[in-house]
Amino acid sequence: MERDQVVSPSWAHLRLPPFPQVAIRVLTLTNNENVQLHQLSELISSDAAFASEVLTIANSVVYAPRFPACTILQAIAVLGANQLQGMCLTVGVRSYLGNKLSHPVIRNAWRHNLACAMIAEQLASAGFMDKDTAYTSGMLHDIGRLALAVIRPQEYAALLRNHAGSGASILLREQKLFGCDHCDAGRQLIADWKMPSEFEAIVSEHHSPRRQDGAWSMAELIKVSCRLADAVGFSAFPGCEVTPYPDLQNEMPVRERRLFHSEFETLAVEVADKIRALESV
Numbered sequence: 456m457e458r459d460q461v462v463s464p465s466w467a468h469l470r471l472p473p474f475p476q477v478a479i480r481v482l483t484l485t486n487n488e489n490v491q492l493h494q495l496s497e498l499i500s501s502d503a504a505f506a507s508e509v510l511t512i513a514n515s516v517v518y519a520p521r522f523p524a525c526t527i528l529q530a531i532a533v534l535g536a537n538q539l540q541g542m543c544l545t546v547g548v549r550s551y552l553g554n555k556l557s558h559p560v561i562r563n564a565w566r567h568n569l570a571c572a573m574i575a576e577q578l579a580s581a582g583f584m585d586k587d588t589a590y591t592s593g594m595l596h597d598i599g600r601l602a603l604a605v606i607r608p609q610e611y612a613a614l615l616r617n618h619a620g621s622g623a624s625i626l627l628r629e630q631k632l633f634g635c636d637h638c639d640a641g642r643q644l645i646a647d648w649k650m651p652s653e654f655e656a657i658v659s660e661h662h663s664p665r666r667q668d669g670a671w672s673m674a675e676l677i678k679v680s681c682r683l684a685d686a687v688g689f690s691a692f693p694g695c696e697v698t699p700y701p702d703l704q705n706e707m708p709v710r711e712r713r714l715f716h717s718e719f720e721t722l723a724v725e726v727a728d729k730i731r732a733l734e735s736v
Contacts, residue, residue, distance in 0.1 A: 499527045500527050567681075603629060606633070624696075
C-alpha cells in the first residue's frame with residue numbers, strides 16, 4: 456500500500472503545535488472597532504521575538520514607510536491597525552511552519568499562501584473591498600494545508616511533490632493520508648483558535664466552484680486570488696494545473712477586471728519581487 460493511501464486517525468488525534476497566540480489575539484483584537492492602539496502595542500510587545508520580527512518587516516521595502524518605526528506603537532501609527540493585523544499573521548504563519556520551510560515543496564506552499572494574500576490585497580483595492588481584510592484572508596486561506604505540513608512534513612512534502620492535477624484534486628489524497636483534507640483542517644483550526652467566523656468560508660471553500668449567480672464576496676475574491684497565485688508561478692504544488700490568465704480575468708467583476716493588472720507578466724514580477732523582499736528580512 457502506498458504511503459498516501461494509509462487512512463489516518465480522526466482530527467482529534469492529529470497533534471498540532473499551537474499557533475502563536477499573539478497573532479491570534481491581534482487578529483481578534485483588531486476586529487474590535489473600539490480597540491486602542493496602546494492595547495495592540497502592549498500585546499505585540501509582550502513577545503519580544505515576535506515584536507522584533509514585526510518591526511523588521513514594518514520597516515522593510517515591502518511596506519516602505521516614509522519614516523522608520525522604532526517601536527511597535529510607531530509602526531501601528533504609521534501603518535494602521537488593520538495592516539498590522541495581516542503583518543502579524545504573516546509573522547505568525549512563518550513562525551508556525553518553523554524549520555518545515557527547509558523543505559522546498561513546503562516552502563513553495565508557503566509562497567503560494569503569500570502570493571494569494573498579496574494578489575487578494577490588490578484585487579480588493581481594484582474594487583470596493585477592504586484590502587487589509589483581503590490580505591489577511593489570503594494569508595489564512597491555506598492555513599489547513601500548512602497545518603498538515605506541520606503534522607507530517609516528510610509525507611506531506613512527498614504528496615505535494617508527486618501529485619498532479621487541479622488544485623481541488625489533491626483533497627482526496629489528503630483525506631486518505633490524514634483522515635481530512637486541508638479545507639476541513641482549516642475550518643477546524645478557525646474554530647479551535649476562536650478566530651472570527653467569517654474566515655470559515657475563506658479556508659473551507661477556496662477550491663469550491665465559483666457561485667453561479669456571479670455574486671462577488673471576499674470568499675469569491677480569494678477563490679480567484681488563489682488560482683491567480685498558481686498562474687503567476689506560485690502554485691501550491693509543482694503539478695498543479697493552471698487556469699489561463701484571461702479566463703481568470705473574466706471571472707472578475709467589471710470594475711476589478713478594468714483596474715487590475717491587464718498584463719500577466721507585470722503581476723508575476725511584482726508578486727515575485729514582494730515575496731523575495733519579505734523572505735530577505
